[in-house]
Amino acid sequence: KAGVTQTPRYLIKTRGQQVTLSCSPISGHRSVSWYQQTPGQGLQFLFEYFSETQRNKGNFPGRFSGRQFSNSRSEMNVSTLELGDSALYLCASSPGEGLETQYFGPGTRLLVL
Amino acid sequence: GQQLNQSPQSMFIQEGEDVSMNCTSSSIFNTWLWYKQDPGEGPVLLIALYKAGELTSNGRLTAQFGITRKDSFLNISASIPSDVGIYFCAGHPILTGGGNKLTFGTGTQLKVEL
16 A cells, blocks of 8 residues: 655745645545654644544644545645744544554655745 | 653664663553654654553564553664664553544654664
8 A cells, every 4th residue: 555645745935824735644544643743842743634524633723724635635734834833744644443553654844934 | 742751862872782762651541652763754653552561573673561551662672774763652642532642752863883
């Protein structure tokens, strides 16, 4: 099976702009989770989507949002970008049945100038 | 957000040596997972543990789910240069409240000297 894919791999934006990142899960996986990774805070959970519904949410401001489509592909959006949003954004997929192993994509490296 | 306490923070070892790292939490976990991350890439799953006391091996890697459900360790035997990278523990806290939200450790950076 193909792994988790994320696009784009790299992105440069300026403060105040918005950005949309995309994730395609492993075929057959219905749960998609998003994480932010920074040197200072490590890996932090953003949110999880399952069957097009947000099932879990981390402690991030409302500028961070996401959605999931009927084919389980997911997007996350960050509006009004701040310098501190520069990070590696990771998407992970799992079958969706419970407390399962998550498989990660390569990430999108976002730089906010 | 909550993070697991992972130690050591970094290790610099000789090729062929055994490596041990661990992860502890003040709260109970339902699962423990160990991942390895190379620069610029996403974490790759190494071992998954689902029951207290479980001991699982994957080649030269061995990991255990602590009896108290508050800790886990990962051992790497006979390290080789490709073991270089950052190792993360992760798990599902008992109070996740459903869904699939992982809490991650702070990472152990492993460097191997030839």
